[in-house]
Amino acid sequence: MKTLQDLQKLRDEAKKRVSMREGDVRYRVLVGMATCGIAAGARPVLNALVEACAKEHYDCTVTQTGCIGMCTYEPIVEVLDQDGKKTTYIHVDAKKAVEILESHVKNGILLEAYSLQ
């Protein structure tokens, strides 16, 4: 390391790896990962969300949660904003999951086509 810029570069890289430990994010994305969710294909959804977040650095955390209680709609993805407002997306697959992040988390636009009405 020779200059302050080298350190800043290293810091920016390292930051990405510890960002999930800070509670201060705009959205929390929850994936139902109980037996019903896993059976309906929630694991590929979770993986797709985690990968997309790591790649694009969306201002959100991805967490799994238990059974949401609407097993017929699984896989379910919930997006919570900082005010606690919750949007529930149903029958999500890996492709839809990435679209949800792109639209809702990045641009703040609800994807009504996929959400529970």
Next chain:
Amino acid sequence: MERMHVLVCAGTGCTSSLSAQVVEQIQSELVKLNLQTEVKVIKTGCFGLCQKGPIVAIHPDRVFYCHVTPADAVEIVAEHIYKGRPVKRLELTDIDEVTKEKIFNIDEIKFYAKQQRIALKNCGVINPEDIDEYIAMEGYMALGKALTTMTPQEVIDEVKKSGLRGRGGGGFPTGAKWQFAANQPKGQKYVICNADEGDPGAFMDRSILEGDPHVVLESMAIAGYAIGANHGYVYIRAEYPIAVERLEIALKQARELGLLGNNIFSSGFDFDIEIRLGAGAFVCGEETALIQSIEGKRGMPRPKPPFPAVSGVWGKPTIINNVETFANVAPILRKGSEWFASIGTEKSKGTKVFALGGKISNTGLVEVPMGTTLREVIYEIGGGCPDNKNFKAVQTGGPSGGCLTEADLDTGIDFDNLVALGSMMGSGGMIVLDEDNCMVDVARFYMDFIVDESCGKCSPCRIGTKRMLEMLTDICEGRGTAETLFELERLAHKVKDTSLCGLGQTASNPVLSTLRLFKSEYDAHVFDKKCPAHVCKNLLTYSIVAEACRKCGLCARNCPTSAITGVLGKEVYVIDPAKCIRCGACMTACRFGAVLRG
């Protein structure tokens, strides 16, 4: 791809309650479920809530588990990490005062909500053995800023403006200390980090070194730049093996990245640090004794002046700062002196870390802004005395400090307030005492410690403390007279006035403080031959209330010295005081409350 971080405390407290096994168990369970690539397990420093260790925190869920055993680890992996269902029974909770409902949200738990962390900011958040994680938290940016954009004098001015005072005990302004050393003629100078934490019950320096060693290294380099030194020593006791190991790892990593060594940030400034192990003598926390010890001599103080800033280690200008002081330096340089000076009271800026111990529900480390009241620290953060016992006093400042009572609870804690109340900040140990503590016994405990630790160089301390210990022992064992009390107080003042170094000069404080605040307890021991807290065994008597005795004989069977006689079912049992060793076994055994202690 990582989706979850499992942080496990690997500080000394949690390690001693098997956190290393918890880590192993979590890792092996993750492998079984093939989750090892998406869930990362990180060993961190102290979370502060040592009472409830081992602590495991899971992010990004912000779930906080306490008292985790290796068996619980299996459940956490299977339920929470695999299925997303947090294990409620292990979660840290508080009770909401209004709704009486359980609070699970970590940001609302009182223990943490009241705290403001500067020195402990990274403890329990980063892996102390990974320099990248420290850098992710803006680590070494302060050093970079100082070396590339500031002159040494500007660094000193910034520290001065922040109002930072030494956290090791005296509260001497850090910037002024640096200025003295900087004003010495150019040449070899030294920076020393005093990590010889000796107060019984204080462990903040250890926790900082275990949880965030790089902040100390970075700040030492900043100090070196400010005063014109290129060599540093960390003087740490060998009985802190985890802290020493992490310091060594940190030093190696910092050197590899060129953050220590020659020509740091291409600025032409060289700095390197050596670790010196102390054998764990209390007096070596005194700066002149510490210097002697670093030079390989016997750790004994010498008179001041000359002060270390003029003639320190190897006779060269030296600054000595405590671990916690250094932990504040890098944040000050990074965020600016105005930010730091906006926290705390008029004359004591910033925060202070306290090690809560003794009769308190949440034993552990807390960091609060200066000016926070004792009541907030002891009751709101510490959770008060356990088992609904009554608070009696809090001992601050260790063997050099004194006691504060109920009447002082609403005083804001800062350097000057505590001195005004007859105690001192010290390094930040806070031992809470309840109704079951005998204050004479507490004074004797500290004096016993001092007698062990006195280096013997000057006679007031060597002989005076020994004599005081004998007098205190006499009082505790029922041999005290009015003359003993008078002599004790007289000698306490003599030792205070005539000792060579800080150790002796403050050795009398626990005696003087308890004599002033709890004279009635001393009187009870001396004149009534009673110990009001039922601690001093020689002053206790056990007897059996005849009317309450059911003649079951349980007391006699449990008595180790056969001091209790009676006839099963027929005659009331009686204790022979000559044979009784006052162990209390009969009192514990009796189911009818017939044994009386007085």
